[in-house]
Amino acid sequence: MATRKPQIIRKTTSPGSTPWLPDDFGPLPDPGAQREAMLEQLLTQSGIALALMSAVSVALGWLMAGRALRPVRTMADKARRISERNLHERLAVGGPDDELKDLGDTIDGLLARLDTAFTTQKRFVANASHELRTPLTLQRAMIEVALANPAANAGSLRAVCERLLATGERQEHLIEALLTLARGQRGLQRREPVDLAALVVAVLHEQAPDDPRVERSLGPARTAGDPRLLESLVTNLVSNAVRHNVPGGWIRVHTGVSDGRPVLRMTNSGPEIPHERVEALFQPFQRFETRTGTPDGHGLGMSIVAAVADAHGAPVTAHPGPEGGLDITVTFGPADTVIAREPD
Known part of the structure; x- marks a missing residue:
């Protein structure tokens, strides 16, 4: 039985007419609407992704900030518990050197x-x-x-x-x-020009008049400060040098200018003082010991010297003398440039 070839139906259209489509194909989609739908879907997905990333970032930032600020909270808690009764306690922060x-x-x-x-x-x-x-x-x-x-x-x-x-x-x-x-x-209440040499002469005339042990080398040394406090400084230096001496000893007083700064230097012979004890002598109620081994004086002279010198911004250097006693130097500022500490 001979097979039957399928018939191919071809339908041509004339130029300018609509292309032929099967009847059940439906209408063609609108390209503009399809593009809007894709953009809307992309926007929705982007919003969801952004919200998730924001939530994750906030959570990670919270965790990292809490970990980073934990030492600060610990320091704040320890500092809050410290008062004048337990000032010996410390924060003792560990960790890296940051x-x-x-x-x-x-x-x-x-x-x-x-x-x-x-x-x-x-x-x-x-x-x-x-x-x-x-x-x-x-x-x-x-x-x-x-x-x-x-x-x-x-x-x-x-x-x-x-x-x-x-x-x-x-x-x-x-x-x-x-x-x-x-x-x-307390600091300086007033500041006036003062010549240290004239001040030393007045104090020596009162404390050690015509004392053969005193060797004077008094050059001009002009500074500025409170004359009463400076007189107390010189008086206590002279008094300590006279009181804490040895029989047949000596006292040397020098005023002058060194490196453009007026200086007052007081040295004396006396009992040997250990080098490590010199600093303690400038604390209140720290006394020298006499030759009999008993304390002498009220123990405030050198602390007054330190306080007055600090009020005038004048550093004090002291060290034991080679033959005993003390070698004390107070270096002041020039009268035209000295800066006084303001009173509290």
Whole structure:
């Protein structure tokens, strides 16, 4: 049986007519609407991706910020618990040498300085109280003994009164020294031109007139400052040099200008002082020992020198002399350029 070839139907169109399509093909899609749909879908997906990335970024940023700020919170908690009663505690920040550790070490250094200042202040108050209470107790005891003596006469009572006057005079000197120390630590209230050489001459005339032990080398040394405080500085230097000396010893006083700055230098013979103890002598109530091994003076002279020099911005250098005693140099600023510390 012969196969039948399929018939191919071809339909041509004339130029300018619509192409022929099967009847069930449907209408052609609109290219503009299709493009808008794709853009809308892309925008929706981009928004979802952006929202997810933002949420992930916020979460990661929160975690990283919390980890980075955890040492700061720890430092804040420790610093909040530290008061004047436990200044010995420290932040002790560990970890790598970064900005936070450097900040912690800086705060620890500040706490160490505050601890030292508070300890020094407490020691000063305790020592001052002791120094003031001791003569008062002695005076009270002398009065009670004199009154309890039925055989007391005018002569014995007069002797007691003289001893009371001597004790009161020592108290006055101590109180005056405490006030001078307080004024020196407060800073300068006024500033006037002062010649250190003339000031030394006036003090030596009062403290050691015609003393053959004193060798003078007084050149002009003009500075600016509080004349009363500077007089206290020179008086305490001279007084310590005279009091803490040896029989047949010597005292050398020098004023002049070195490297454009007026200087005051005081050296004396005296007992040998260990080098490590020199710095402590400038603390309040630190006394030299006499040849008999007993303390002498009220222990405020060198601390007054340090306080007055600091108020005038004048560094003090001190070291033991080669033959004993001390070699002290105070270097001031010139009268036209000296900068005074403002009072607190």
